[in-house]
Amino acid sequence: MTRKVLMITGAGRGIGAATARLAAARGYDLLLTWRGNEAAAQASAATCEAAGAAVELVRADAADEVEMLAAFAALDARFGRIDGLVANAGITGPMCRLMDSSLADWDAVFRLNVLGLYLALREAAKRMSTARGGQGGAIVALSSRAAELGSPGEFIHYAASKGAVDSITIGFAKEVAAEGIRVNAVSPGLIDTEIHATAGAPDRVQRFGPMIPMGRGGTAEEVAETILFLLSDAASYITGARLPVGGGR
Template structure:
């Protein structure tokens, strides 16, 4: 019997993370899923994955806490003893504000989760995947954002800056880890139909921005998940260091 590949998805309770977990389970992966605050949603995601035949380990973890990240990887080691793919999806926008009224606390928290937390998860995965350390290689996909290129002026410059750092990190890791059998890529979603805008306190933002998207609609979490699974698939075996826009042309 061939072992099922093992994928870890951070922030898997809702939105893109949940859609990615469900699609990965349907395509034959076992999963370790992390969540921070959406316990019921995370449990529902895990049950849907199990219904598709996946073995699932569900772990509560603050993505910006290196100790919590290390503990989650410890759970992965104990349950599965391997990791083939990491999807670093967990992230926060911080509150919407213009730059002049944004706070140092907001900048620190957004970078703590979106940049430092992502780097910590990538390091933990790469240490296990690296062929020089006895690993079998693997794939990492970071969930970035079109905000990194758009800038999100007057609303989310802090978030856009953090995702710009993610894009740079992906490129650096792709070049450093490629020789270890590890491909590192990112997806950069645009306006996706999740609760991220309502959570940031500006649900009306959707109505303002959608008319300016060339495809005249939001994307779905499932559409982003398809791109993530592609980047982790053998069909993308020569794709490394890419940041794939998933923004409808915006």
């Protein structure tokens, strides 16, 4: 059987890399994008290839239209199809109170988390839509529990961007439901990845994990399992959902 083709943005580290590994193990071929850490991206791709996946690794800023169009062109050239998209690329921005944040902070976060999502959705759906000759597909966007919790004192800019992700997920799911495309989001809570260190709080999971109802932070692999479920036929009647992966928080 032909292996399904999955595109994952921001697949070099964290949740993106964990999702790529799990997808490779479950029979997907992969187009993986990365931006900042080439060594991590190469390692992620090598692990996926060792699991039997064909992998196309593309350096692309998810918020740059030219680079994303090039990534999709690489997808077309290598695989000629797309069955799934995981729009994972994103940043938190610096940890600070709203009054101490800058317009540049907000612009960077919204540009990647919101406009980057838009670009990926637009290009993937053009290829998936049965109204445009595609075979349908499934899309999973990365939201956050911060969208509902607000992240006061730390990441209101990030929380606001993920609120936009939720709105886009709901609206776009309704737009393309009749065209064979399902669109859902996962909303991770406190997950043990490098994103906390990048934001300036490397011990955040250790500090706040005991306050979670389940008593710990989550893992990237646990989020990846949820993403793969939403991509799968087991979720065939689910669209427009925002599934929390937050240990009860």
